[in-house]
Amino acid sequence: MMNWMEKELAALAEQALERSLTSSAPVPGRPGYVMRGERMLLNLSSNDYLGLVGHPVIIEAMREALLIEGAGSGASRLVTGNRLPYRHLEEALAAWQKSEAALVFANGYAANVGVIQALAGRGDVVFSDQLNHASIVDGITLSRAEHARYRHNDMEHLRLLLNKHRDKRRKLIITDTIFSMDGDCAPLHELAALKQEYGAMLMVDEAHSGGIYGPRGEGLCHKLGLSDEVDVHMGTFSKSFGVYGAYVSGSHTLIRWLINKARPLIYSTALPPSLVSGISQALALVQADQWRRERLIAASRLFRSLLGKAGFEVGSGDSPIVPVIVGDNDTALRFSSALAEEGIAAVAIRPPTVPEGTARIRFSLSAVHTDEELSDAAASIRTIGVKLGVLKS
Missing domain, CATH: 3.40.640.10 (Type I PLP-dependent aspartate aminotransferase-like (Major domain))
Structure with a gap:
Protein backbone atom coordinates (compact mmCIF):
# COMPACT_ATOMS: atom_id res chain seq x y z
CA MET A 1 0.00 0.00 0.00
CA MET A 2 2.85 2.42 0.72
CA ASN A 3 5.40 1.39 -1.90
CA TRP A 4 4.97 4.78 -3.53
CA MET A 5 6.87 6.32 -0.61
CA GLU A 6 9.92 4.16 -1.28
CA LYS A 7 9.86 5.16 -4.94
CA GLU A 8 9.57 8.85 -4.13
CA LEU A 9 12.34 8.61 -1.51
CA ALA A 10 14.58 6.84 -4.03
CA ALA A 11 13.97 9.69 -6.48
CA LEU A 12 14.88 12.24 -3.82
CA ALA A 13 18.07 10.35 -2.99
CA GLU A 14 19.03 10.21 -6.67
CA GLN A 15 18.75 14.01 -6.83
CA ALA A 16 20.72 14.44 -3.56
CA LEU A 17 17.57 15.84 -1.97
CA GLU A 18 16.71 13.26 0.68
CA ARG A 19 16.95 14.58 4.22
CA SER A 20 17.77 12.73 7.42
CA LEU A 21 18.16 13.51 11.11
CA THR A 22 21.58 13.81 12.74
CA SER A 23 21.91 13.84 16.52
CA SER A 24 23.74 16.74 18.12
CA ALA A 25 24.57 17.70 21.69
CA PRO A 26 25.95 20.81 23.41
CA VAL A 27 29.55 20.90 24.60
CA PRO A 28 29.75 21.85 28.30
CA GLY A 29 31.90 24.94 28.76
CA ARG A 30 32.37 25.43 25.00
CA PRO A 31 29.66 27.72 23.64
CA GLY A 32 29.71 27.89 19.88
CA TYR A 33 30.53 24.18 19.54
CA VAL A 34 28.39 21.08 19.04
CA MET A 35 28.98 17.34 19.44
CA ARG A 36 28.23 15.11 16.45
CA GLY A 37 28.87 11.55 17.56
CA GLU A 38 32.33 11.59 19.13
CA ARG A 39 33.43 14.74 17.34
CA MET A 40 33.36 18.32 18.60
CA LEU A 41 32.61 20.77 15.77
CA LEU A 42 32.61 24.56 15.55
CA ASN A 43 28.89 25.28 15.19
CA LEU A 44 28.34 27.54 12.20
CA SER A 45 24.76 26.38 11.61
CA SER A 46 22.93 27.46 14.76
CA ASN A 47 20.51 30.38 15.06
CA ASP A 48 21.75 31.05 18.61
CA TYR A 49 22.87 34.49 17.47
CA LEU A 50 23.48 36.03 20.89
CA GLY A 51 24.79 32.89 22.58
CA LEU A 52 21.94 32.64 25.09
CA VAL A 53 20.99 28.97 24.66
CA GLY A 54 22.93 27.87 27.72
CA HIS A 55 22.67 31.03 29.81
CA ASP A 289 23.46 42.93 26.91
CA GLN A 290 24.34 45.41 24.17
CA TRP A 291 27.80 43.85 23.94
CA ARG A 292 26.28 40.69 22.47
CA ARG A 293 24.82 42.64 19.54
CA GLU A 294 28.06 44.54 19.02
CA ARG A 295 30.11 41.35 19.08
CA LEU A 296 27.75 39.56 16.67
CA ILE A 297 27.83 42.44 14.16
CA ALA A 298 31.64 42.58 14.36
CA ALA A 299 31.92 38.82 13.88
CA SER A 300 29.53 38.92 10.92
CA ARG A 301 31.48 41.68 9.19
CA LEU A 302 34.78 39.89 9.78
CA PHE A 303 33.52 36.56 8.45
CA ARG A 304 31.99 38.16 5.35
CA SER A 305 35.25 40.00 4.71
CA LEU A 306 37.33 36.84 5.09
CA LEU A 307 35.15 34.83 2.72
CA GLY A 308 35.04 37.70 0.24
CA LYS A 309 38.84 37.92 0.21
CA ALA A 310 38.94 34.16 -0.31
CA GLY A 311 36.95 34.60 -3.52
CA PHE A 312 33.39 33.77 -2.45
CA GLU A 313 30.47 36.05 -3.35
CA VAL A 314 28.72 36.54 -0.01
CA GLY A 315 27.21 39.99 -0.40
CA SER A 316 27.55 43.03 1.81
CA GLY A 317 25.89 43.77 5.12
CA ASP A 318 26.25 42.72 8.72
CA SER A 319 23.60 40.05 9.21
CA PRO A 320 24.84 36.82 10.84
CA ILE A 321 23.49 34.72 7.95
CA VAL A 322 26.26 34.24 5.39
CA PRO A 323 25.43 31.92 2.47
CA VAL A 324 27.99 30.39 0.10
CA ILE A 325 26.11 29.30 -3.02
CA VAL A 326 27.67 26.24 -4.66
CA GLY A 327 24.97 25.44 -7.26
CA ASP A 328 24.19 21.75 -7.39
CA ASN A 329 22.89 19.58 -4.57
CA ASP A 330 25.63 16.97 -4.62
CA THR A 331 28.39 19.57 -4.32
CA ALA A 332 26.60 21.18 -1.40
CA LEU A 333 26.45 17.83 0.42
CA ARG A 334 30.11 17.09 -0.29
CA PHE A 335 31.06 20.58 0.88
CA SER A 336 29.18 20.07 4.15
CA SER A 337 30.82 16.66 4.71
CA ALA A 338 34.27 18.08 4.02
CA LEU A 339 33.65 20.89 6.51
CA ALA A 340 32.71 18.32 9.17
CA GLU A 341 36.00 16.55 8.52
CA GLU A 342 37.72 19.88 9.22
CA GLY A 343 35.82 20.30 12.48
CA ILE A 344 33.07 22.65 11.26
CA ALA A 345 29.32 22.07 11.44
CA ALA A 346 27.69 23.81 8.47
CA VAL A 347 24.65 22.31 6.80
CA ALA A 348 23.90 22.04 3.09
CA ILE A 349 20.67 23.84 2.17
CA ARG A 350 18.95 22.47 -0.93
CA PRO A 351 15.65 22.86 -2.81
CA PRO A 352 12.81 23.30 -2.08
CA THR A 353 14.15 25.46 0.79
CA VAL A 354 16.07 27.48 -1.82
CA PRO A 355 15.47 27.82 -5.59
CA GLU A 356 16.72 25.13 -7.98
CA GLY A 357 20.39 25.56 -8.87
CA THR A 358 21.19 27.60 -5.75
CA ALA A 359 22.11 24.89 -3.23
CA ARG A 360 24.37 26.41 -0.62
CA ILE A 361 26.19 26.21 2.66
CA ARG A 362 24.39 28.55 5.02
CA PHE A 363 26.82 29.80 7.64
CA SER A 364 25.22 31.29 10.73
CA LEU A 365 27.27 33.16 13.32
CA SER A 366 27.01 33.74 17.04
CA ALA A 367 28.30 36.36 19.45
CA VAL A 368 30.31 33.62 21.16
CA HIS A 369 32.50 32.93 18.11
CA THR A 370 36.01 34.37 18.39
CA ASP A 371 37.95 36.10 15.63
CA GLU A 372 40.50 33.28 15.69
CA GLU A 373 37.82 30.62 15.27
CA LEU A 374 36.29 32.48 12.34
CA SER A 375 39.65 33.11 10.67
CA ASP A 376 40.59 29.43 10.93
CA ALA A 377 37.17 28.41 9.64
CA ALA A 378 37.42 30.78 6.66
CA ALA A 379 40.79 29.28 5.71
CA SER A 380 39.32 25.76 5.79
CA ILE A 381 36.29 26.87 3.78
CA ARG A 382 38.54 28.34 1.10
CA THR A 383 40.63 25.16 0.88
CA ILE A 384 37.52 23.03 0.47
CA GLY A 385 36.06 25.45 -2.06
CA VAL A 386 39.14 25.11 -4.23
CA LYS A 387 39.24 21.32 -3.85
CA LEU A 388 35.60 20.96 -4.93
CA GLY A 389 35.91 23.41 -7.80
CA VAL A 390 33.64 26.02 -6.25
CA LEU A 391 36.60 28.42 -6.22
CA LYS A 392 39.45 28.74 -8.65
CA SER A 393 42.84 28.08 -7.09
Whole structure:
Protein backbone atom coordinates (compact mmCIF):
# COMPACT_ATOMS: atom_id res chain seq x y z
CA MET A 1 0.00 0.00 0.00
CA MET A 2 2.85 2.42 0.72
CA ASN A 3 5.40 1.39 -1.90
CA TRP A 4 4.97 4.78 -3.53
CA MET A 5 6.87 6.32 -0.61
CA GLU A 6 9.92 4.16 -1.28
CA LYS A 7 9.86 5.16 -4.94
CA GLU A 8 9.57 8.85 -4.13
CA LEU A 9 12.34 8.61 -1.51
CA ALA A 10 14.58 6.84 -4.03
CA ALA A 11 13.97 9.69 -6.48
CA LEU A 12 14.88 12.24 -3.82
CA ALA A 13 18.07 10.35 -2.99
CA GLU A 14 19.03 10.21 -6.67
CA GLN A 15 18.75 14.01 -6.83
CA ALA A 16 20.72 14.44 -3.56
CA LEU A 17 17.57 15.84 -1.97
CA GLU A 18 16.71 13.26 0.68
CA ARG A 19 16.95 14.58 4.22
CA SER A 20 17.77 12.73 7.42
CA LEU A 21 18.16 13.51 11.11
CA THR A 22 21.58 13.81 12.74
CA SER A 23 21.91 13.84 16.52
CA SER A 24 23.74 16.74 18.12
CA ALA A 25 24.57 17.70 21.69
CA PRO A 26 25.95 20.81 23.41
CA VAL A 27 29.55 20.90 24.60
CA PRO A 28 29.75 21.85 28.30
CA GLY A 29 31.90 24.94 28.76
CA ARG A 30 32.37 25.43 25.00
CA PRO A 31 29.66 27.72 23.64
CA GLY A 32 29.71 27.89 19.88
CA TYR A 33 30.53 24.18 19.54
CA VAL A 34 28.39 21.08 19.04
CA MET A 35 28.98 17.34 19.44
CA ARG A 36 28.23 15.11 16.45
CA GLY A 37 28.87 11.55 17.56
CA GLU A 38 32.33 11.59 19.13
CA ARG A 39 33.43 14.74 17.34
CA MET A 40 33.36 18.32 18.60
CA LEU A 41 32.61 20.77 15.77
CA LEU A 42 32.61 24.56 15.55
CA ASN A 43 28.89 25.28 15.19
CA LEU A 44 28.34 27.54 12.20
CA SER A 45 24.76 26.38 11.61
CA SER A 46 22.93 27.46 14.76
CA ASN A 47 20.51 30.38 15.06
CA ASP A 48 21.75 31.05 18.61
CA TYR A 49 22.87 34.49 17.47
CA LEU A 50 23.48 36.03 20.89
CA GLY A 51 24.79 32.89 22.58
CA LEU A 52 21.94 32.64 25.09
CA VAL A 53 20.99 28.97 24.66
CA GLY A 54 22.93 27.87 27.72
CA HIS A 55 22.67 31.03 29.81
CA PRO A 56 22.42 30.09 33.53
CA VAL A 57 19.95 32.88 34.38
CA ILE A 58 17.47 31.60 31.80
CA ILE A 59 17.92 28.00 32.92
CA GLU A 60 17.43 28.91 36.58
CA ALA A 61 14.25 30.86 35.82
CA MET A 62 12.86 27.84 33.99
CA ARG A 63 13.85 25.50 36.82
CA GLU A 64 12.15 27.63 39.47
CA ALA A 65 8.97 27.99 37.42
CA LEU A 66 8.96 24.27 36.68
CA LEU A 67 8.80 23.49 40.40
CA ILE A 68 5.94 25.94 40.95
CA GLU A 69 3.92 25.66 37.73
CA GLY A 70 4.50 22.02 36.78
CA ALA A 71 5.66 20.36 33.58
CA GLY A 72 2.97 21.64 31.23
CA SER A 73 0.13 24.13 30.92
CA GLY A 74 -2.57 21.46 30.65
CA ALA A 75 -4.84 23.28 28.18
CA SER A 76 -5.08 25.94 25.52
CA ARG A 77 -4.77 29.56 26.59
CA LEU A 78 -8.50 30.12 26.12
CA VAL A 79 -9.31 27.30 28.55
CA THR A 80 -7.03 27.07 31.62
CA GLY A 81 -3.55 27.28 30.06
CA ASN A 82 -3.16 31.05 30.31
CA ARG A 83 -0.91 31.07 33.38
CA LEU A 84 0.48 34.16 35.12
CA PRO A 85 3.92 34.02 33.38
CA TYR A 86 2.14 34.76 30.07
CA ARG A 87 0.78 38.07 31.36
CA HIS A 88 4.17 39.13 32.68
CA LEU A 89 5.87 38.27 29.38
CA GLU A 90 3.29 39.92 27.13
CA GLU A 91 3.34 43.13 29.15
CA ALA A 92 7.14 43.18 28.90
CA LEU A 93 7.01 42.46 25.15
CA ALA A 94 4.59 45.32 24.49
CA ALA A 95 6.79 47.72 26.46
CA TRP A 96 9.89 46.51 24.58
CA GLN A 97 8.22 46.89 21.20
CA LYS A 98 6.55 50.19 22.21
CA SER A 99 3.24 48.73 21.08
CA GLU A 100 -0.17 48.65 22.71
CA ALA A 101 -0.21 44.88 23.22
CA ALA A 102 1.51 41.60 22.43
CA LEU A 103 0.53 37.94 22.12
CA VAL A 104 2.69 34.82 22.54
CA PHE A 105 2.40 31.91 20.10
CA ALA A 106 3.88 28.40 20.22
CA ASN A 107 6.42 29.12 17.47
CA GLY A 108 7.05 31.32 14.45
CA TYR A 109 5.36 28.93 12.05
CA ALA A 110 2.16 28.94 14.11
CA ALA A 111 2.28 32.71 14.47
CA ASN A 112 2.64 33.40 10.75
CA VAL A 113 -0.01 30.88 9.76
CA GLY A 114 -2.40 32.12 12.44
CA VAL A 115 -1.99 35.83 11.75
CA ILE A 116 -2.28 35.57 7.96
CA GLN A 117 -5.40 33.39 8.19
CA ALA A 118 -6.92 35.85 10.65
CA LEU A 119 -6.24 38.92 8.51
CA ALA A 120 -7.00 37.67 5.00
CA GLY A 121 -9.43 35.32 3.31
CA ARG A 122 -11.40 34.78 0.12
CA GLY A 123 -11.71 38.05 -1.77
CA ASP A 124 -8.51 39.44 -0.25
CA VAL A 125 -4.94 39.52 -1.55
CA VAL A 126 -1.59 39.01 0.18
CA PHE A 127 1.54 40.48 -1.40
CA SER A 128 4.55 38.38 -0.43
CA ASP A 129 8.25 38.52 -1.33
CA GLN A 130 9.16 35.40 -3.30
CA LEU A 131 11.90 34.55 -0.78
CA ASN A 132 9.69 34.79 2.30
CA HIS A 133 9.79 31.94 4.78
CA ALA A 134 7.76 28.78 4.10
CA SER A 135 5.48 29.54 7.06
CA ILE A 136 4.36 32.72 5.30
CA VAL A 137 3.70 30.86 2.07
CA ASP A 138 1.70 28.19 3.90
CA GLY A 139 -0.24 30.82 5.84
CA ILE A 140 -1.31 32.50 2.60
CA THR A 141 -2.32 29.17 1.07
CA LEU A 142 -4.42 28.22 4.09
CA SER A 143 -6.03 31.66 4.23
CA ARG A 144 -7.56 31.14 0.75
CA ALA A 145 -6.63 34.73 -0.13
CA GLU A 146 -5.05 35.44 -3.50
CA HIS A 147 -1.27 35.11 -3.33
CA ALA A 148 0.52 37.88 -5.24
CA ARG A 149 4.24 37.08 -5.13
CA TYR A 150 6.57 39.90 -6.03
CA ARG A 151 10.14 39.39 -7.18
CA HIS A 152 12.65 39.51 -4.36
CA ASN A 153 12.93 43.07 -3.01
CA ASP A 154 11.58 44.40 -6.33
CA MET A 155 9.44 47.38 -5.38
CA GLU A 156 8.46 48.20 -8.95
CA HIS A 157 7.03 44.71 -9.36
CA LEU A 158 5.17 45.11 -6.06
CA ARG A 159 3.75 48.43 -7.25
CA LEU A 160 2.46 46.76 -10.43
CA LEU A 161 0.74 44.07 -8.38
CA LEU A 162 -0.75 46.63 -5.98
CA ASN A 163 -2.16 48.54 -8.94
CA LYS A 164 -3.60 45.33 -10.39
CA HIS A 165 -5.34 44.46 -7.12
CA ARG A 166 -6.18 47.95 -5.87
CA ASP A 167 -9.92 47.12 -5.68
CA LYS A 168 -9.54 44.06 -3.47
CA ARG A 169 -11.38 44.11 -0.13
CA ARG A 170 -8.27 43.77 2.07
CA LYS A 171 -4.63 44.04 1.08
CA LEU A 172 -1.79 42.68 3.20
CA ILE A 173 1.90 43.16 2.40
CA ILE A 174 4.18 40.76 4.24
CA THR A 175 7.95 40.39 4.28
CA ASP A 176 10.83 38.93 6.22
CA THR A 177 13.09 41.71 7.48
CA ILE A 178 16.23 39.56 7.21
CA PHE A 179 15.80 36.72 4.73
CA SER A 180 16.68 33.41 6.34
CA MET A 181 18.58 31.80 3.46
CA ASP A 182 20.28 34.85 1.93
CA GLY A 183 20.95 37.11 4.90
CA ASP A 184 19.92 40.29 3.07
CA CYS A 185 17.32 42.76 4.32
CA ALA A 186 13.99 43.97 2.97
CA PRO A 187 13.60 47.58 1.66
CA LEU A 188 11.42 48.56 4.61
CA HIS A 189 11.24 52.29 3.86
CA GLU A 190 9.85 51.59 0.39
CA LEU A 191 7.45 48.96 1.71
CA ALA A 192 6.09 51.38 4.32
CA ALA A 193 5.57 54.04 1.65
CA LEU A 194 3.71 51.63 -0.65
CA LYS A 195 1.58 50.43 2.24
CA GLN A 196 0.45 54.02 2.88
CA GLU A 197 -0.08 54.80 -0.79
CA TYR A 198 -2.30 51.79 -1.48
CA GLY A 199 -4.11 51.50 1.85
CA ALA A 200 -2.66 48.10 2.67
CA MET A 201 -1.69 46.47 5.96
CA LEU A 202 2.01 45.77 6.50
CA MET A 203 3.28 42.73 8.41
CA VAL A 204 6.97 42.05 9.08
CA ASP A 205 8.65 38.85 10.24
CA GLU A 206 11.57 39.83 12.50
CA ALA A 207 12.62 36.23 13.24
CA HIS A 208 16.21 36.77 12.08
CA SER A 209 16.57 40.42 13.10
CA GLY A 210 14.96 40.51 16.54
CA GLY A 211 17.57 40.76 19.27
CA ILE A 212 20.22 41.86 16.76
CA TYR A 213 19.10 45.30 15.57
CA GLY A 214 17.60 48.28 17.34
CA PRO A 215 18.64 50.13 20.51
CA ARG A 216 17.52 47.24 22.73
CA GLY A 217 17.30 44.49 20.12
CA GLU A 218 13.73 45.36 19.10
CA GLY A 219 14.44 44.55 15.45
CA LEU A 220 15.26 46.15 12.14
CA CYS A 221 12.06 48.20 11.97
CA HIS A 222 12.97 49.97 15.20
CA LYS A 223 16.55 50.52 14.05
CA LEU A 224 15.21 52.26 10.92
CA GLY A 225 12.58 54.24 12.84
CA LEU A 226 9.72 52.51 11.05
CA SER A 227 8.00 50.63 13.86
CA ASP A 228 4.96 52.93 13.81
CA GLU A 229 4.51 52.23 10.09
CA VAL A 230 4.12 48.48 10.65
CA ASP A 231 0.71 47.05 11.54
CA VAL A 232 1.88 43.58 12.60
CA HIS A 233 5.25 42.71 14.11
CA MET A 234 6.09 39.02 14.40
CA GLY A 235 9.24 37.74 16.10
CA THR A 236 10.57 34.50 17.53
CA PHE A 237 12.28 33.40 20.74
CA SER A 238 14.08 30.45 19.13
CA LYS A 239 16.97 32.41 17.64
CA SER A 240 18.49 35.43 19.37
CA PHE A 241 16.60 34.61 22.58
CA GLY A 242 17.97 31.07 22.73
CA VAL A 243 14.65 29.60 23.90
CA TYR A 244 11.46 28.74 21.95
CA GLY A 245 8.19 30.35 20.91
CA ALA A 246 7.07 33.49 19.08
CA TYR A 247 5.16 36.72 19.59
CA VAL A 248 3.02 39.19 17.69
CA SER A 249 2.82 42.83 18.73
CA GLY A 250 0.57 45.64 17.57
CA SER A 251 -2.61 47.47 18.54
CA HIS A 252 -5.07 46.36 21.21
CA THR A 253 -7.57 45.75 18.42
CA LEU A 254 -5.18 43.50 16.51
CA ILE A 255 -4.41 41.36 19.57
CA ARG A 256 -8.10 41.06 20.49
CA TRP A 257 -8.81 39.97 16.92
CA LEU A 258 -6.06 37.34 16.96
CA ILE A 259 -7.28 35.91 20.27
CA ASN A 260 -10.63 35.34 18.58
CA LYS A 261 -9.49 34.34 15.08
CA ALA A 262 -5.95 32.87 15.08
CA ARG A 263 -6.62 29.13 14.91
CA PRO A 264 -3.13 27.93 15.96
CA LEU A 265 -3.52 29.93 19.17
CA ILE A 266 -7.11 28.88 19.85
CA TYR A 267 -6.66 25.18 19.18
CA SER A 268 -3.19 24.50 20.59
CA THR A 269 -2.14 23.68 24.13
CA ALA A 270 -0.33 26.63 25.67
CA LEU A 271 3.46 26.61 26.02
CA PRO A 272 4.67 25.32 29.41
CA PRO A 273 4.77 28.14 31.99
CA SER A 274 8.38 27.28 32.82
CA LEU A 275 9.36 28.01 29.22
CA VAL A 276 7.47 31.31 29.27
CA SER A 277 9.36 32.29 32.43
CA GLY A 278 12.62 31.49 30.68
CA ILE A 279 11.62 33.69 27.75
CA SER A 280 11.02 36.60 30.13
CA GLN A 281 14.57 36.28 31.44
CA ALA A 282 15.89 36.02 27.89
CA LEU A 283 14.02 39.22 26.97
CA ALA A 284 15.69 41.04 29.86
CA LEU A 285 19.13 39.81 28.75
CA VAL A 286 18.50 40.73 25.12
CA GLN A 287 17.69 44.28 26.13
CA ALA A 288 20.54 44.67 28.63
CA ASP A 289 23.46 42.93 26.91
CA GLN A 290 24.34 45.41 24.17
CA TRP A 291 27.80 43.85 23.94
CA ARG A 292 26.28 40.69 22.47
CA ARG A 293 24.82 42.64 19.54
CA GLU A 294 28.06 44.54 19.02
CA ARG A 295 30.11 41.35 19.08
CA LEU A 296 27.75 39.56 16.67
CA ILE A 297 27.83 42.44 14.16
CA ALA A 298 31.64 42.58 14.36
CA ALA A 299 31.92 38.82 13.88
CA SER A 300 29.53 38.92 10.92
CA ARG A 301 31.48 41.68 9.19
CA LEU A 302 34.78 39.89 9.78
CA PHE A 303 33.52 36.56 8.45
CA ARG A 304 31.99 38.16 5.35
CA SER A 305 35.25 40.00 4.71
CA LEU A 306 37.33 36.84 5.09
CA LEU A 307 35.15 34.83 2.72
CA GLY A 308 35.04 37.70 0.24
CA LYS A 309 38.84 37.92 0.21
CA ALA A 310 38.94 34.16 -0.31
CA GLY A 311 36.95 34.60 -3.52
CA PHE A 312 33.39 33.77 -2.45
CA GLU A 313 30.47 36.05 -3.35
CA VAL A 314 28.72 36.54 -0.01
CA GLY A 315 27.21 39.99 -0.40
CA SER A 316 27.55 43.03 1.81
CA GLY A 317 25.89 43.77 5.12
CA ASP A 318 26.25 42.72 8.72
CA SER A 319 23.60 40.05 9.21
CA PRO A 320 24.84 36.82 10.84
CA ILE A 321 23.49 34.72 7.95
CA VAL A 322 26.26 34.24 5.39
CA PRO A 323 25.43 31.92 2.47
CA VAL A 324 27.99 30.39 0.10
CA ILE A 325 26.11 29.30 -3.02
CA VAL A 326 27.67 26.24 -4.66
CA GLY A 327 24.97 25.44 -7.26
CA ASP A 328 24.19 21.75 -7.39
CA ASN A 329 22.89 19.58 -4.57
CA ASP A 330 25.63 16.97 -4.62
CA THR A 331 28.39 19.57 -4.32
CA ALA A 332 26.60 21.18 -1.40
CA LEU A 333 26.45 17.83 0.42
CA ARG A 334 30.11 17.09 -0.29
CA PHE A 335 31.06 20.58 0.88
CA SER A 336 29.18 20.07 4.15
CA SER A 337 30.82 16.66 4.71
CA ALA A 338 34.27 18.08 4.02
CA LEU A 339 33.65 20.89 6.51
CA ALA A 340 32.71 18.32 9.17
CA GLU A 341 36.00 16.55 8.52
CA GLU A 342 37.72 19.88 9.22
CA GLY A 343 35.82 20.30 12.48
CA ILE A 344 33.07 22.65 11.26
CA ALA A 345 29.32 22.07 11.44
CA ALA A 346 27.69 23.81 8.47
CA VAL A 347 24.65 22.31 6.80
CA ALA A 348 23.90 22.04 3.09
CA ILE A 349 20.67 23.84 2.17
CA ARG A 350 18.95 22.47 -0.93
CA PRO A 351 15.65 22.86 -2.81
CA PRO A 352 12.81 23.30 -2.08
CA THR A 353 14.15 25.46 0.79
CA VAL A 354 16.07 27.48 -1.82
CA PRO A 355 15.47 27.82 -5.59
CA GLU A 356 16.72 25.13 -7.98
CA GLY A 357 20.39 25.56 -8.87
CA THR A 358 21.19 27.60 -5.75
CA ALA A 359 22.11 24.89 -3.23
CA ARG A 360 24.37 26.41 -0.62
CA ILE A 361 26.19 26.21 2.66
CA ARG A 362 24.39 28.55 5.02
CA PHE A 363 26.82 29.80 7.64
CA SER A 364 25.22 31.29 10.73
CA LEU A 365 27.27 33.16 13.32
CA SER A 366 27.01 33.74 17.04
CA ALA A 367 28.30 36.36 19.45
CA VAL A 368 30.31 33.62 21.16
CA HIS A 369 32.50 32.93 18.11
CA THR A 370 36.01 34.37 18.39
CA ASP A 371 37.95 36.10 15.63
CA GLU A 372 40.50 33.28 15.69
CA GLU A 373 37.82 30.62 15.27
CA LEU A 374 36.29 32.48 12.34
CA SER A 375 39.65 33.11 10.67
CA ASP A 376 40.59 29.43 10.93
CA ALA A 377 37.17 28.41 9.64
CA ALA A 378 37.42 30.78 6.66
CA ALA A 379 40.79 29.28 5.71
CA SER A 380 39.32 25.76 5.79
CA ILE A 381 36.29 26.87 3.78
CA ARG A 382 38.54 28.34 1.10
CA THR A 383 40.63 25.16 0.88
CA ILE A 384 37.52 23.03 0.47
CA GLY A 385 36.06 25.45 -2.06
CA VAL A 386 39.14 25.11 -4.23
CA LYS A 387 39.24 21.32 -3.85
CA LEU A 388 35.60 20.96 -4.93
CA GLY A 389 35.91 23.41 -7.80
CA VAL A 390 33.64 26.02 -6.25
CA LEU A 391 36.60 28.42 -6.22
CA LYS A 392 39.45 28.74 -8.65
CA SER A 393 42.84 28.08 -7.09
